[in-house]
Amino acid sequence: MNNSATQIPTDNSTYHIPEAALDLISGPQWLHKMRQTARKVFNDTPLPQRGLALWRYTNPESFLVDHNQMVGAQSCEGCNKTTEEVRQQFNDGNLAGLAIDCCGRDIEIQTGPDAEQGLVILPLSVAMDTHEKLIQKHFGQLVGSDTGKFEALNTALWHDGIFVYVPDNTTIENPVHLLRYGDGAKTTYYPRLLIVLDNNAQLTLIDEYSDGSVEHDNGYAYVNGAVEIFGAKDSRCNYIPLQQHTSSTRIYLNHRTRIEQGASTFTIPLVFGSGLSKENFGVYLDGSGAESNIYGVLFGSGHQQFDNHTLHHHRASKTLSNIDFKVVLRDRAVSAYTGLIRIDQNAVACEAYQGNRNLLLNEGTRAETIPELEILNEDVQCSHGATVGPVDPEMVFFLTARGINREEAIRMIVSGFIEGTLSHIPNNLQERISNIVQQRLEVN
Amino acid sequence: MSEPLFEFKNIHVEVEGKKVVHGVSLKINKGEVHAIMGPNGSGKSSLSNALMGHPAYKITQGEAFLDGRNLINMSADERSRAGLFLAFQYPLAIPGVTVANFMRAALQSHRGKDADMTDFRKLFTAQMKELHVDRSFATRYLNDGFSGGEKKRIEILQMSMLKPRIALLDETDSGLDIDALKQVAEGINRYHNDENGVLMVTHYQRLLNYVKPQYVHVMYKGQFVTSGGPELALKLEDRGYEWIEKKVGQEAEV
Numbered sequence: 001m002n003n004s005a006t007q008i009p010t011d012n013s014t015y016h017i018p019e020a021a022l023d024l025i026s027g028p029q030w031l032h033k034m035r036q037t038a039r040k041v042f043n044d045t046p047l048p049q050r051g052l053a054l055w056r057y058t059n060p061e062s063f064l065v066d067h068n069q070m071v072g073a074q075s076c077e078g079c080n081k082t083t084e085e086v087r088q089q090f091n092d093g094n095l096a097g098l099a100i101d102c103c104g105r106d107i108e109i110q111t112g113p114d115a116e117q118g119l120v121i122l123p124l125s126v127a128m129d130t131h132e133k134l135i136q137k138h139f140g141q142l143v144g145s146d147t148g149k150f151e152a153l154n155t156a157l158w159h160d161g162i163f164v165y166v167p168d169n170t171t172i173e174n175p176v177h178l179l180r181y182g183d184g185a186k187t188t189y190y191p192r193l194l195i196v197l198d199n200n201a202q203l204t205l206i207d208e209y210s211d212g213s214v215e216h217d218n219g220y221a222y223v224n225g226a227v228e229i230f231g232a233k234d235s236r237c238n239y240i241p242l243q244q245h246t247s248s249t250r251i252y253l254n255h256r257t258r259i260e261q262g263a264s265t266f267t268i269p270l271v272f273g274s275g276l277s278k279e280n281f282g283v284y285l286d287g288s289g290a291e292s293n294i295y296g297v298l299f300g301s302g303h304q305q306f307d308n309h310t311l312h313h314h315r316a317s318k319t320l321s322n323i324d325f326k327v328v329l330r331d332r333a334v335s336a337y338t339g340l341i342r343i344d345q346n347a348v349a350c351e352a353y354q355g356n357r358n359l360l361l362n363e364g365t366r367a368e369t370i371p372e373l374e375i376l377n378e379d380v381q382c383s384h385g386a387t388v389g390p391v392d393p394e395m396v397f398f399l400t401a402r403g404i405n406r407e408e409a410i411r412m413i414v415s416g417f418i419e420g421t422l423s424h425i426p427n428n429l430q431e432r433i434s435n436i437v438q439q440r441l442e443v444n
Numbered sequence: 445m446s447e448p449l450f451e452f453k454n455i456h457v458e459v460e461g462k463k464v465v466h467g468v469s470l471k472i473n474k475g476e477v478h479a480i481m482g483p484n485g486s487g488k489s490s491l492s493n494a495l496m497g498h499p500a501y502k503i504t505q506g507e508a509f510l511d512g513r514n515l516i517n518m519s520a521d522e523r524s525r526a527g528l529f530l531a532f533q534y535p536l537a538i539p540g541v542t543v544a545n546f547m548r549a550a551l552q553s554h555r556g557k558d559a560d561m562t563d564f565r566k567l568f569t570a571q572m573k574e575l576h577v578d579r580s581f582a583t584r585y586l587n588d589g590f591s592g593g594e595k596k597r598i599e600i601l602q603m604s605m606l607k608p609r610i611a612l613l614d615e616t617d618s619g620l621d622i623d624a625l626k627q628v629a630e631g632i633n634r635y636h637n638d639e640n641g642v643l644m645v646t647h648y649q650r651l652l653n654y655v656k657p658q659y660v661h662v663m664y665k666g667q668f669v670t671s672g673g674p675e676l677a678l679k680l681e682d683r684g685y686e687w688i689e690k691k692v693g694q695e696a697e698v
Contacts (some may be wrong), residue, residue: 092649252512392536397498399549399561400519401497401521401523401532402524403521403553403555404550406521408553412549415539415540416538416541417539418540419541420539420540425628
């Protein structure tokens with residue numbers, strides 16, 4: 001997946017974070033120090049080598065921007081056009097909370113009656129004052145300057161983000177919906193999200209990424225995001241990142257979750273957007289009995305390029321992980337999926353399963369699938385499987401033999417293919433996702 | 445005599461470049477039940493699939509007409525809407541597509557895109573009841589994890605809903621226990637009337653005890669080698685297909 005649009009840097013300083021950039025961002029002293037470290041790491045770290053495992057399919061230069069664009073938008077314009085449907089759901093009482101994050105600059109938050117139970121949704125900039133200890137304990141632990149060059153970029157330059165907290169023994173029934181908007185050509189947006197679930201807390205969160213502005217004629221927008229989720233003992237988190245950026249946006253997103261004893265997490269990546277994207281979904285299973293499921297759906301069309309990773313790192317015994325990552329591609333879209341299962345030597349009696357199925361709707365699409373297993377003890381059950389291929393012609397014949405035309409038959413088969421995944425997402429999102437898939441199947 | 449309901453003439457079929465059917469012809473008039481019998485590998489299923497329009501089973505020569513309309517240049521979905529139905533020997537599972545949604549889409553395609561479907565649920569429920577199919581099957585994924593008998597019953601359910609002009613039943617009796625066989629046969633007999641036709645393709649005679657054909661055709665090595673009345677099926681049951689092999693062998697020597 002070469003991207004010829006990126007210029008080869010001739011002068012390295014062009015792609016350095018200027019020192020003055022950090023002075024534009026306020027915050028507590030410890031955070032400022034973290035930013036300074038991250039800035040240094042980013043500036044001093046060479047680009048990842050193309051041959052290395054996670055960079056086989058995407059040119060890392062694609063995620064560099066010159067220092068003019070790097071600093072990010074100083075103000076946000078036009079990020080409020082597509083929020084009505086979600087606002088309506090909130091007004092109808094179907095959401096526990098709603099946050100609209102425009103370019104990491106303006107963050108609007110609404111919470112319903114669930115806030116009385118202790119649900120906290122705040123801009124990170126505010127939470128730095130109100131919940132400083134909690135944030136200091138967690139922030140940057142999963143995605144920070146030591147994660148990688150591009151994570152260091154986010155850690156140095158993110159402006160504002162969202163903090164979500166659910167206290168002990170609290171179940172938030174309705175989902176929380178976050179809308180995160182980047183803004184147009186030649187801008188950079190550094191979304192940042194920190195979720196903390198205390199013991200036995202439960203939360204469902206939809207994390208929706210898109211572009212507030214569709215004016216992209218003058219160059220691409222860049223989104224570099226970081227998500228950290230902490231699930232304490234016996235907590236349960238359903239996290240649904242929905243990515244619908246326009247094709248003139250490039251994105252680099254790293255989502256990391258850490259769960260403790262008896263905790264479980266469902267991660268349901270719904271990947272539809274952006275011209276070039278690299279998304280990383282990782283879960284650390286750190287306590288006995290912890291369970292993680294990742295059920296993903298990706299639909300690519302046009303000239304979209306996707307490079308997705310999953311990581312299940314079993315760091316405690318009797319932990320269970322399961323991945324079912326489904327990919328549908330049409331036109332000239334390409335996808336690479338790399339799934340790593342790592343089971344530590346002292347993590348015994350673990351189970352880990354991984355599946356990646358790729359449906360190619362026409363010639364000219366391409367899908368790569370790379371399972372990676374690092375299993376350091378014998379007492380595990382582990383399996384992985386992958387398929388890449390066109391829609392089964394026998395299925396098409398079966399449906400057409402009942403009078404259903406070929407196009408409709410393919411729509412039904414593709415919808416059926418992702419149906420099992422959609423059954424895990426909240427009801428009020430299911431119809432929207434079905435509609436997105438139907439639209440993607442129809443547009444020529 | 446009026447024109448036949450269904451007629452095919454001199455049909456030749458190729459699969460992956462291999463010739464498997466060598467010029468077969470048949471006429472079915474309204475109200476008739478025919479059976480094609482033959483040993484495994486005689487080309488029965490290839491003929492059925494080719495007539496239905498399976499892209500891998502190419503009709504290289506010959507003609508086929510249903511109600512006077514030429515089927516040869518039609519796609520499978522057009523043939524279905526023209527009134528041809530094939531009950532599959534091995535019905536395929538379609539994960540994620542429920543029986544009800546599939547049935548609704550199929551019926552909608554036959555009635556037309558904008559046709560009224562308000563009677564769908566009532567029709568569907570009634571047909572499920574008649575075929576002893578549990579209501580829970582409506583929301584199950586099509587053939588996904590179904591037993592052999594359940595799959596065949598769901599095939600007959602589709603036939604009952606779509607009411608084709610001609611029903612081609614490919615080894616519909618295979619994999620059925622005696623109760624399921626009777627229920628499936630009842631379904632076929634309920635569907636059959638003076639205006640439509642049935643063509644059963646089968647290896648064994650046992651389905652023919654319950655659905656009585658007027659005409660039996662024996663297929664062997666891609667050709668119809670003999671035709672007769674129902675007594676021919678009994679003769680085959682009695683003597684086995686070796687009798688046909690000998691008979692064809694002798695004719696070849698003459």
